[in-house]
Amino acid sequence: MTARVLPRSFYARPTVEVARSLLGQRLEFRGRGGRILEVEAYLPEGDEAAHAYRGRTERTEVLFGPPGHAYVFLAYGMHCCLNVVAEPEGVPGCVLIRAVEGVGDGPGKLTRALGITLEQNGWDLVSSPLRILHQPPPAHESITVTPRIGIRRSAQLPLRFVLET
């Protein structure tokens, strides 16, 4: 029953590699979900826009934990953003899920549509209702790379990946 769930090893890789690999995979939570269409990478080093850039704090603790867990934070006091923890344990890289098939663009609208809140922060994507399933890649697919959305620091880095089919 869990044969299609992506294994821990999928997440224990370089953040950019995980970000690109997540495109096309299926995010599911309590009966709702869809293929991941847009993601952004937040690097463990040299990335001033990453929450972990300032070091280990109470909020960023999950980022330093084992890969394959959800990092959910509240943006602008009203929108939850879902991230996937990457890299081996102790290395705080993560991937922001910005869009899923069947849901309007925007990380805040995505979590709202799937019912994901701060309660899901820290949940294990390998063994919880919040999970990502392997999905066969489409016949024709390509990945568009652009700078990330809505950040000021390290804004020039090409770390946003969009699946084009």
Add this chain to the structure above:
DNA sequence: GTCACGATTTGT
């Protein structure tokens, strides 16, 4: 304890 600041969205 206090305060400035957003990895957003929506309306003017």
Add this chain to the structure above:
DNA sequence: CAAATCGTGACG
């Protein structure tokens, strides 16, 4: 372009 809205992190 500006408001809404609140957890977090820095500072004292």
